[in-house]
Amino acid sequence: MAVAIPFPEANLVLTAPTPEDAAAGTVYDLYVHRYRDLDGQTNVLSKWRLSPEELAAVVASGGDLWFNCWGATHSPMWITGTDPFVRSENN
Numbered sequence: 001m002a003v004a005i006p007f008p009e010a011n012l013v014l015t016a017p018t019p020e021d022a023a024a025g026t027v028y029d030l031y032v033h034r035y036r037d038l039d040g041q042t043n044v045l046s047k048w049r050l051s052p053e054e055l056a057a058v059v060a061s062g063g064d065l066w067f068n069c070w071g072a073t074h075s076p077m078w079i080t081g082t083d084p085f086v087r088s089e090n091n
Contacts, residue, residue: 002048006031009085012044045084 010031016022033045050058058065065079 002050002054004028004030005047005049007033007047009033011035 010033012032012034014030014032016027016029021027030046035043035045037043067077067079069075069077
């Protein structure tokens with residue numbers, strides 16, 4: 001399963017709801033960049049890394065990805081392989 005990874009622009013860390021969850025290893029810290037878009041809506045951006053096996057499976061499927069969200073509905077979201085942060089040529 002893909003794992004969330006830290007990134008320089010992260011401005012918030014979402015942590016396990018209880019120490020027991022963290023100790024069990026079922027929940028780990030999620031580094032996110034929280035911001036407001038041009039419409040003033042709050043957004044949360046995280047970065048994920050696929051394992052080599054998962055990456056090979058995505059390539060073999062023609063680029064298909066699966067997304068699962070706990071809960072009764074599917075929240076608005078997007079996925080990209082392109083860095084969403086503007087970088088200077090020195091970075």
